[in-house]
Amino acid sequence: MRLVTLALGLLFLTLAPARAEPSPTDRTSFQQIIAAQMSAFRVDDGVAAFGFASPGLQAKFGSAATFMEMVKEGYAPVYRPRAVEFRAVVDHNGQPEQQVFVIGPDGRGYIAHYMMERQPDGSWRISGCYLEPAQDESV
Template structure:
């Protein structure tokens, strides 16, 4: 009986060790994929590429703002730090009940720092889309 308990304990330990790298790899891949989507959309805004920028918006955002030009107009008017960031720095990726939220610090054209909170949505094909962005003005101003 004692030998059986040792064997079971060893199996539990080994199964935990073998599953941990897979979980970490999955989380690392999710982080990279989410950052890539945000980076590509920010690059599209800088290039004034409405088609590409719009392609990273989740279906719900596309329903709210049908058409690439309408979407770009909304971003230009309501989200200037997202539309024309001088710099960007990725922060933490947090899991929330609404899905993953990626923190990105953006510096706008005037040097004002903003915390952009990107709510992400995984699509049926496994890809990630941007379901919303909330901007929080920070106290810092860059030179």
């Protein structure tokens, strides 16, 4: 009986989806991608900024112009941040989420939660972002 239980346990482990911890190289990639997208926002280069979005996110918005309008209207803290500080990478429904503290143009602090998605070629892209006000962090 003990052998059967052990065998079933091993079978379950092999069937469970793997959630690999992002490597230090992956974490560096997340930061480089997000920083590069913010740099593209800074100079209003919508094509470059849109290029860092995952294929699913690109399909959702359809064009760089539509994407940029959404960012300008709803994401001013990442569109025109006064300051940026990379924080923890956490698991978000099995995908890595890079947390970024930003100070928006309004002087208030926010945590930008960037969901990262590995592409078939092994590269990473941004698959989503949401903002939340940071607790007691502003200038």
